[in-house]
Amino acid sequence: MTADSRRRLFDTILGLFRPSSDLERPQKSHDIVERNQDLIACNVERTCAEGGAFHVATQTMDCIRAIAKREGRLDIEPDDRERLWHWEARREIPPQWLTLKEYVKRVLEAEQQRKIPLKEAERKILRKRRQEERGQSL
Numbered sequence: 001m002t003a004d005s006r007r008r009l010f011d012t013i014l015g016l017f018r019p020s021s022d023l024e025r026p027q028k029s030h031d032i033v034e035r036n037q038d039l040i041a042c043n044v045e046r047t048c049a050e051g052g053a054f055h056v057a058t059q060t061m062d063c064i065r066a067i068a069k070r071e072g073r074l075d076i077e078p079d080d081r082e083r084l085w086h087w088e089a090r091r092e093i094p095p096q097w098l099t100l101k102e103y104v105k106r107v108l109e110a111e112q113q114r115k116i117p118l119k120e121a122e123r124k125i126l127r128k129r130r131q132e133e134r135g136q137s138l
Contacts, residue, residue, distance in 0.1 A: 032100050036067045040104055047111040048119075056108045057084040063104050064097070073097075 033040070043063040048055065061078050064087070068077035076097060078087045087093070088101060 032067070032071070032096050033103050036070065036100075039063060039066045039070065040107065043104065044107055044111050047108050048115065051112075056105060056112060059108050060084055060101060060105045061087065063108075064101060067100065 040063060043059050043066075047059060051058075061082070061084055065078050068074065076090070076093055078084075084101070084105075088098060
């Protein structure tokens with residue numbers, strides 16, 4: 001990965017956390033990731049701490065499907081029941097779409113990892129409340 005492509009990736013990741021009004025799709029852009037930041041951001045928001053790799057793969061496919069529809073690329077749109085590994089093995093998938101897939105997958109994985117400690121804290125609070133309720137009911 002060149003320094004320029006690393007910088008673009010970094011700028012793109014930072015762009016995910018801008019206010020939603022700033023996520024307008026640029027009119028003229030050659031970068032598929034940049035053009036579709038709003039769709040990627042929606043998938044990031046829906047990411048949950050549970051589900052593991054299967055959840056990330058499913059959301060990655062949902063995101064690619066939405067972007068393919070927007071871009072008018074129904075020829076490379078994933079089928080409803082198609083698995084990520086099968087889709088990326090198709091010969092007609094352009095390299096920029098494989099790069100998009102890797103980017104979306106990494107961002108979703110990072111978001112999932114960020115949410116795990118929050119979910120654990122929520123579980124601890126619920127356990128404590130249940131224990132307190134049991135103590136009061138006796």
